[in-house]
Amino acid sequence: MGTTSKRILIVGGGTSGSVLAARLSEAPDLHVTLLECGPDDDTYGADVLEPSQAANAWSGDAPIAVNVMATETGAIPMLQGRLMGGTSAVNGLATLRGLPADYDGWAAAGLEGWGWSDVVDTFIAAENDMDFGRTPIHGDSGPMSVRRWRDEEMSHAQRSFYEAMLERGEPKVTDINDPTQLPGMGVFPVTIDRTGKRMTTSRGYLTAEVRARDNLTIRVNADVAKVAVEDGRVQGVVLINGEHVPGDEVVLAAGAISSPTLLMRSGVGPGDHLRDYGVNVLADLPVGSTMSDHLGPGIPYHHDGPRGGVGGPAQVLFVGASNGVDVDYHAFPVAPAPTEESTEFMMAAFLLRSSGRGSVRLGETLDAEPIITAPPLPEDGIDRLRHAFERIAAWERSDAARALGCEPAEPHDLLAPDAVSKALERLTISYYHMTSTCPMGSVLDADCRVLGIEGLRVADASVMPTIPRGNTYLGCVMIAERVARKMMAA
Numbered sequence: 001m002g003t004t005s006k007r008i009l010i011v012g013g014g015t016s017g018s019v020l021a022a023r024l025s026e027a028p029d030l031h032v033t034l035l036e037c038g039p040d041d042d043t044y045g046a047d048v049l050e051p052s053q054a055a056n057a058w059s060g061d062a063p064i065a066v067n068v069m070a071t072e073t074g075a076i077p078m079l080q081g082r083l084m085g086g087t088s089a090v091n092g093l094a095t096l097r098g099l100p101a102d103y104d105g106w107a108a109a110g111l112e113g114w115g116w117s118d119v120v121d122t123f124i125a126a127e128n129d130m131d132f133g134r135t136p137i138h139g140d141s142g143p144m145s146v147r148r149w150r151d152e153e154m155s156h157a158q159r160s161f162y163e164a165m166l167e168r169g170e171p172k173v174t175d176i177n178d179p180t181q182l183p184g185m186g187v188f189p190v191t192i193d194r195t196g197k198r199m200t201t202s203r204g205y206l207t208a209e210v211r212a213r214d215n216l217t218i219r220v221n222a223d224v225a226k227v228a229v230e231d232g233r234v235q236g237v238v239l240i241n242g243e244h245v246p247g248d249e250v251v252l253a254a255g256a257i258s259s260p261t262l263l264m265r266s267g268v269g270p271g272d273h274l275r276d277y278g279v280n281v282l283a284d285l286p287v288g289s290t291m292s293d294h295l296g297p298g299i300p301y302h303h304d305g306p307r308g309g310v311g312g313p314a315q316v317l318f319v320g321a322s323n324g325v326d327v328d329y330h331a332f333p334v335a336p337a338p339t340e341e342s343t344e345f346m347m348a349a350f351l352l353r354s355s356g357r358g359s360v361r362l363g364e365t366l367d368a369e370p371i372i373t374a375p376p377l378p379e380d381g382i383d384r385l386r387h388a389f390e391r392i393a394a395w396e397r398s399d400a401a402r403a404l405g406c407e408p409a410e411p412h413d414l415l416a417p418d419a420v421s422k423a424l425e426r427l428t429i430s431y432y433h434m435t436s437t438c439p440m441g442s443v444l445d446a447d448c449r450v451l452g453i454e455g456l457r458v459a460d461a462s463v464m465p466t467i468p469r470g471n472t473y474l475g476c477v478m479i480a481e482r483v484a485r486k487m488m489a490a
């Protein structure tokens with residue numbers, strides 16, 4: 001390391017952190033240290049690498065943080081990966097971008113450089129689309145290899161939903177990431193390599209060649225407790241073992257729950273809330289006050305015989321309802337065990353358009369788990385979900401579902417007037433798309449710099465001002481790519 005190198009610390013080697021580390025270390029005048037609290041990607045087991053085993057990771061086979069999120073009707077678990085690659089190592093592999101209007105909304109809110117025409121090239125540059133190759137909307141040379149599940153890779157349950165929807169006359173979408181084709185019924189693009197193994201951002205971006213760079217240090221099992229700030233300027237971070245790691249700039253990429261929690265523990269957050277914990281308030285900002293997520297009911301089913309296929313938990317989806325692209329739903333097996341004699345799975349319906357806000361707050365003590373409250377369901381949520389229930393009811397009655405012996409875990413009538421509200425009371429789940437806890441516009445500027453603190457940025461799902469109408473992980477890749485570029489240009 002040259003003596004003039006600027007020392008950059010990245011907190012979290014997850015979805016966004018791995019991208020940041022790879023991109024920032026391309027600049028020889030930067031020295032990049034990545035601090036990840038979990039283990040490295042050479043510890044990945046079958047639950048990470050084999051898409052069909054992904055749901056095993058959710059029950060704790062892989063290093064995962066399980067928090068509790070309070071909803072209007074109870075409490076539900078909330079998961080995040082705790083290993084290199086982060087949640088991209090344990091998610092459902094679905095690789096969607098959201099809609100142009102989502103990003104145009106960011107730009108319209110005054111966040112220059114975040115409109116669709118600004119970000120689409122970054123999405124294209126990040127991918128190597130093994131189905132479409134290079135097209136006006138796809139790339140063939142990015143670090144993340146992408147393709148769609150093939151018919152024979154689908155589980156029987158998901159295949160039955162796909163067939164039932166096409167039989168019902170729903171439009172077939174060959175590319176869910178082509179907004180001009182929506183709404184309709186399609187197959188998930190997923191991030192896997194040529195052998196069908198999961199491609200996490202750590203595997204995709206932090207290749208052996210990148211890791212060999214002299215100006216990149218990766219420290220795993222390094223749990224950051226807080227950011228050290230003096231006179232309004234970042235000095236580095238402090239690990240939970242008390243070690244001080246010095247840095248000229250710090251980028252928090254610890255995810256939508258940990259990044260705001262770390263900020264608050266460091267004195268950046270809602271002043272009244274922090275003072276309750278005796279924290280010296282360095283910047284009074286609405287950190288953790290505007291959390292978004294996609295929520296909806298997950299209805300349990302089972303069918304006779306094995307699950308079938310080798311695809312991940314989310315394989316097919318219907319996007320759209322009465323009002324443009326709104327509801328997103330698909331079948332996914334809860335306990336994928338391709339060799340078992342009977343298969344449990346779930347039909348999930350999530351509201352993609354979501355304006356309510358939840359929160360992340362410090363817990364009982366400063367170091368305790370944070371308190372997480374889900375956003376309320378939108379007022380028109382029940383009406384919107386009825387369209388999803390109509391389609392799930394149509395699938396229940398379809399030849400494909402009957403031939404498979406699909407039965408709900410409990411008898412129900414999905415078309416009853418109170419079916420949606422009853423399902424929401426007992427079966428609400430999270431799509432695990434927590435975002436917007438340190439948003440650009442109120443906590444960060446458009447370059448993702450924390451307002452009022454020099455040398456501190458956030459770059460992960462937290463920074464999204466509003467949640468896109470799509471799965472969130474690819475958005476994090478895009479954000480990390482763009483923040484890295486801004487930092488290198490600074």
Ligand SMILES: Cc1cc2nc3c(=O)[nH]c(=O)nc-3n(C[C@H](O)[C@H](O)[C@H](O)COP(=O)(O)OP(=O)(O)OC[C@H]3O[C@@H](n4cnc5c(N)ncnc54)[C@H](O)[C@@H]3O)c2cc1C
Pocket residue numbers: 011012013014015016017035036037038058079080081082083084085086087088090091092093094095096222223224225253254255256258262314431432433434460461462470471472473474476
């Ligand atoms: C079960 C599940 C399924 C999902 N399915 C999909 C899907 O199919 N498609 C999709 O697009 N999205 C999906 N998501 C959501 C998506 O994966 C996330 O939105 C995205 O990966 C978040 O990326 P991130 O960079 O914000 O955080 P993460 O990827 O979670 O990275 C945060 C990193 O920071 C580390 N860290 C945290 N605290 C500290 C600390 N104090 N010190 C050091 N390191 C720390 C963590 O270990 C982790 O590696 C799913 C999420 C879950 C949980």
